[in-house]
Amino acid sequence: MKHLIKVILPPFIGFFIFFAAVRYSSLYFTLQIDRMGVGDLRSFMAFYRYTLPLLFIVGVLTQIVVIMPVWNGMERKTVADKVNVIVDLCFICFVFALGISYAIWDPQRGINNLIKLVGFMTAVQMVYWLVNLLVLYLFEDR
Numbered sequence: 001m002k003h004l005i006k007v008i009l010p011p012f013i014g015f016f017i018f019f020a021a022v023r024y025s026s027l028y029f030t031l032q033i034d035r036m037g038v039g040d041l042r043s044f045m046a047f048y049r050y051t052l053p054l055l056f057i058v059g060v061l062t063q064i065v066v067i068m069p070v071w072n073g074m075e076r077k078t079v080a081d082k083v084n085v086i087v088d089l090c091f092i093c094f095v096f097a098l099g100i101s102y103a104i105w106d107p108q109r110g111i112n113n114l115i116k117l118v119g120f121m122t123a124v125q126m127v128y129w130l131v132n133l134l135v136l137y138l139f140e141d142r
Contacts, residue, residue, distance in 0.1 A: 002139065007068060010135040011059035014128045015052070022048050043104065044120070063132075071136055089129060097121035 022045045048055070074082060101117035 003068075006071075006136060006139050007063050008060060009139070010067075010132040011056060011063050013135055014131045015056050015059060017131060018048060018124070018128070019052065044124075067132070067136075071133075090126065093125040093129065094118075094122050097125060 025045065070085070074085065077085075097118050098121075101114060101121050105114045105117055
């Protein structure tokens with residue numbers, strides 16, 4: 001049962017935080033599905049609103065296939081190895097943010113828009129993983 005909680009609860013809490021931020025935003029009722037490709041905050045919120053169930057399933061599968069084996073393997077690691085894993089996680093978040101941002105970026109809006117998109121996407125991912133790892137840590141046997 002505890003394994004199931006460690007698989008389901010961290011993604012659920014992370015996604016719930018983003019759901020609450022999107023749902024209780026003043027922009028929520030103006031979000032439309034055709035705004036998803038524009039490359040700004042509203043398009044990201046629209047994407048999240050309309051694809052939340054699929055994103056949650058991907059989050060749970062990622063938790064099962066990637067995060068839990070890495071998390072369980074961290075018990076035997078040194079502090080330096082744990083810091084290295086955190087730095088690697090930050091780098092992976094940056095690379096994914098760069099790819100996603102480039103895919104939705106409109107070159108006519110300028111390079112500053114791309115930089116803002118990369119920063120925002122990196123921050124979103126880092127908050128998600130921080131919450132995810134914090135919940136895993138709280139459920140860890142000490």
